[in-house]
Amino acid sequence: MSSELTYRGHESQPPSDAYFPKPPKPWLSVSSPVRYLLREQRFLFVLVGMAIATLFFTFAPRSSPAHISTVRHPNVFENPDPISYKSLQNYDRGAATGGGWAMTMNPGGKVPLGLKRKGLRIVVTGGAGFVGSHLVDRLIARGDSVIVVDNFFTGRKENVMHHFGNPRFELIRHDVVEPLLLEVDQIYHLACPASPVHYKFNPVKTIKTNVVGTLNMLGLAKRVGARFLLTSTSEVYGDPLQHPQVETYWGNVNPIGVRSCYDEGKRTAETLTMDYHRGANVEVRIARIFNTYGPRMCIDDGRVVSNFVAQALRKEPMTVYGDGKQTRSFQYVSDLVEGLMRLMEGEHVGPFNLGNPGEFTMLELAKVVQETIDPNARIEFRPNTEDDPHKRKPDISKAKELLGWEPTVPLRKGLPLMVSDFRTRIFGDHKDGVTSS
Numbered sequence: 001m002s003s004e005l006t007y008r009g010h011e012s013q014p015p016s017d018a019y020f021p022k023p024p025k026p027w028l029s030v031s032s033p034v035r036y037l038l039r040e041q042r043f044l045f046v047l048v049g050m051a052i053a054t055l056f057f058t059f060a061p062r063s064s065p066a067h068i069s070t071v072r073h074p075n076v077f078e079n080p081d082p083i084s085y086k087s088l089q090n091y092d093r094g095a096a097t098g099g100g101w102a103m104t105m106n107p108g109g110k111v112p113l114g115l116k117r118k119g120l121r122i123v124v125t126g127g128a129g130f131v132g133s134h135l136v137d138r139l140i141a142r143g144d145s146v147i148v149v150d151n152f153f154t155g156r157k158e159n160v161m162h163h164f165g166n167p168r169f170e171l172i173r174h175d176v177v178e179p180l181l182l183e184v185d186q187i188y189h190l191a192c193p194a195s196p197v198h199y200k201f202n203p204v205k206t207i208k209t210n211v212v213g214t215l216n217m218l219g220l221a222k223r224v225g226a227r228f229l230l231t232s233t234s235e236v237y238g239d240p241l242q243h244p245q246v247e248t249y250w251g252n253v254n255p256i257g258v259r260s261c262y263d264e265g266k267r268t269a270e271t272l273t274m275d276y277h278r279g280a281n282v283e284v285r286i287a288r289i290f291n292t293y294g295p296r297m298c299i300d301d302g303r304v305v306s307n308f309v310a311q312a313l314r315k316e317p318m319t320v321y322g323d324g325k326q327t328r329s330f331q332y333v334s335d336l337v338e339g340l341m342r343l344m345e346g347e348h349v350g351p352f353n354l355g356n357p358g359e360f361t362m363l364e365l366a367k368v369v370q371e372t373i374d375p376n377a378r379i380e381f382r383p384n385t386e387d388d389p390h391k392r393k394p395d396i397s398k399a400k401e402l403l404g405w406e407p408t409v410p411l412r413k414g415l416p417l418m419v420s421d422f423r424t425r426i427f428g429d430h431k432d433g434v435t436s437s
């Protein structure tokens, strides 16, 4: 059985050394690609394709800015607006410093004829916040292209939603503690929680935002040759021993208190700004902002004006800390925005105090709120908070002289605009018929 399975000796085997040459290919098989091409007018289609390609490469524009933009920072150049002249200068500088891309894409290195400068490209960090969103409104109205960079810690999309769909507006969710690369002409650096409730919530994050965030934005300004404006604060004067505060006053700040993450953070941000200016020739501006109020403020942010207004509207007692005799000055947001823009466009580095010198005690402020909202609104006294400064009033002579700026909206005019906005947001209606813009 097993031998039957293995033995094949009786089967006939083909001779192993037999040679069969390959039959020669007929001549026509070599020409089959040619025949394929000639069939069904394929050759005609090839010719037409070549003609179209020739026409395209002859007449297509060679150095349009859109080409340049796609190569460098795609996220910046989504905006179809013509880029500004200064941005183009930056492209050239990139090439000169070895970037190479500009020379490849724009061999002439010139602004193409007929490309008009249509406003600047501006980044506003913290642009979805209270002050930032009003600034964005003004910049867009002026004709600039604005990129808002915000992590929405205290800012809200609602504050800038009315610009959605505008090709000159872009919104990027981003934390300034992380680096960011954008091609812009100006940087308004506002990103930082501004009310004690918010900046004390995570003090380490607050100081990181002020130090690392400002470093990142200054690095960006240096890299792209943008002008940089820092929104510092009157808190750099701490609990001032000089009154009113002039820019030359160095302040009286507690470096280890609960407010230090903000006060010292902003002081360090000012230091960094000046060091980039002196050491790296970055064009910088520093604004020291005093208490500002207006529509779009966070409703429960613990700042005195928003507190009083929200409490009076909700028929709750207005909380006054301490004896209520500590003073503050209150600036309406449109005045601040005007000051920031003049500072950015002007020739002076600063620092400049931007605030309303009109001084009010907390009790006087509570009275104005009573007059505006509810004459029967009650006041409740509470112990004062730690490190709360006793007096704060800006000396704005420098801003008046060098920027030609001073506030124009008195508290009694600005407050009703804010009340109207708060009323709408708290109750969802518009009872007093006052507009908030």
Ligand SMILES: NC(=O)c1ccc[n+]([C@@H]2O[C@H](COP(=O)([O-])OP(=O)(O)OC[C@H]3O[C@@H](n4cnc5c(N)ncnc54)[C@H](O)[C@@H]3O)[C@@H](O)[C@H]2O)c1
Pocket: 125, 126, 127, 128, 129, 130, 131, 132, 149, 150, 151, 152, 153, 154, 155, 156, 174, 175, 176, 177, 189, 190, 191, 192, 193, 194, 195, 209, 213, 231, 232, 233, 234, 288, 289, 290, 291, 292, 293, 298
């Ligand atoms: N409003 C005032 O009275 C006042 C006074 C002095 C200084 N300032 C300064 O002005 C600027 C704006 O203040 P505001 O009143 O509009 O405050 P705000 O809290 O309404 O706005 C700050 C914005 O920054 C954003 N932000 C915070 N941390 C961020 C981060 N790490 N990355 C990206 N975005 C971040 C927030 O989400 C918010 O949109 C702040 O720098 C503040 O210190 C304001």
